[in-house]
Amino acid sequence: MSSSLMRVNNLKKSFGGVKAVDIDNLIFNKNELTSIIGPNGAGKTTLFDLISGFQEEDSGEIFYQEKNITKSQPHKIARLGMVRTFQLTKVFDRMTVLENLMFAGSNISNDSLFQSIIQFPKQKNYENSLEEEALRVMKDLNIEQMSNAYARELSGGQKKLLELGRSIIRKPDVLLLDEPLAGVNPKLTEEILEIIEKLSNDGITILMVEHNIEAVMKISERVIVLAEGSLIADGLPQEVRENKKVIEAYLGGGDE
Ligand SMILES: Nc1ncnc2c1ncn2[C@@H]1O[C@H](COP(=O)(O)OP(=O)(O)OP(=O)(O)O)[C@@H](O)[C@H]1O
Ligand SMILES: [Mg+2]
Known part of the structure; x- marks a missing residue:
């Protein structure tokens, strides 16, 4: 029920x-x-x-x-x-598929983006786990082979798939x-x-x-x-x- x-x-x-x-x-x-x-x-x-x-x-x-x-x-x-x-x-057309997913999963608002760049070394572990998450999502969506493609190179349908991935990575x-x-x-x-x-x-x-x-x-x-x-x-x-x-x-x- x-x-x-x-x-x-x-x-x-x-x-x-x-x-x-x-x-x-x-x-x-x-x-x-x-x-x-x-x-x-x-x-x-x-x-x-x-x-x-x-x-x-x-x-x-x-x-x-x-x-x-x-x-x-x-x-x-x-x-x-x-x-x-x-x-x-x-x-984001000028980001790769991987970057699009990582950015969506990062929860980084524009305000804290600057902060996170300053603290870059500390961010390394976080970034690795984010990348792992992105890879997992790409695998689920069967788009691993597009990982390094720029979003602008994707077809309309593939963009829809990436958009779905950007929401899934947020669990x-x-x-x-x-x-x-x-x-x-x-x-x-x-x-x-x-x-x-x-x-x-x-x-x-x-x-x-x-x-x-x-x-x-x-x-x-x-x-x-x-x-x-x-x-x-x-x-x-x-x-x-x-x-x-x-x-x-x-x-x-x-x-x-
Ligand atoms: N930001 C806005 N400013 C002015 N009118 C709007 C705005 N957003 C929606 N509307 C109007 O509100 C009504 C509902 O629009 P909405 O986009 O929610 O429809 P929809 O069911 O999603 O349509 P579609 O299937 O074409 O996507 C429409 O008449 C639309 O023109
Ligand atoms: Mg609509």
């Missing part, structure tokens, strides 16, 4: 006149692989932004493990074990994935799906926003549908697929 991990109450966020998110009640369960779908502009990314602290809500509350995280900053939320990826990846309890399959070729899509399923089997709670409906239906235990900021369906993949409101939302609006 699943148990409650996070809940949002009366969560609202508008941009100008546009209601981006307007959700009364939503509970996410521990270790349930949950996908969030909906047409373009439905509010999926904004919901992730609010949960992970990258945007401030107009009103409402968010609880994670019974802790009120509504006004918490992104780094604080990440430290609680909730880590996200971005729809447009945040990999999350909850992983928010914003379109991990966008622009990814079919073969790599299969690989990424297997990785996501493995992460879920290893006990990480996965919340995934994705437009690839086949992939969503294949791996999700639960599917949530947003349209114009509101929740219009929530259930097993098959139930949601047959839901009239969902079919209408996809046929009626959006630019897909």
Whole structure:
């Protein structure tokens, strides 16, 4: 049985006149692989932004493990074990794959970067263990051969994989994935799906926003549908697929 991990109450966020998110009640369960779908502009990314602290809500509350995280900053939320990826990846083009992973794992904020450079000798052991972690992540993602490639040399799909790696190295309890399959070729899509399923089997709670409906239906235990900021369906993949409101939302609006 699943148990409650996070809940949002009366969560609202508008941009100008546009209601981006307007959700009364939503509970996410521990270790349930949950996908969030909906047409373009439905509010999926904004919901992730609010949960992970990258945007401030107009009103409402968010609880994670019974802790009120509504006004918490992104780094604080990440430290609680909730880590996200971005729809447009945040990999550093001028760093190698290895460096990207080590930087993501380092927890070094820009403020303390200078400090860590001054203390360089002391940092050596830390750096070695960080490198070991990065190698482990690359192995899990099957990208060891790309270790010394610059991120700018990677394909779109490989960047998505690296973005996933940058979040995994932080050892999350909850992983928010914003379109991990966008622009990814079919073969790599299969690989990424297997990785996501493995992460879920290893006990990480996965919340995934994705437009690839086949992939969503294949791996999700639960599917949530947003349209114009509101929740219009929530259930097993098959139930949601047959839901009239969902079919209408996809046929009626959006630019897909
Ligand atoms: N920073 C912003 N400023 C102004 N409007 C925004 C901002 N972010 C989102 N919006 C608007 O809020 C609504 C929801 O956007 P959001 O990006 O959350 O949708 P989405 O479901 O993630 O869409 P997509 O599937 O295209 O990624 C849209 O109408 C969008 O234009
Ligand atoms: Mg989005």
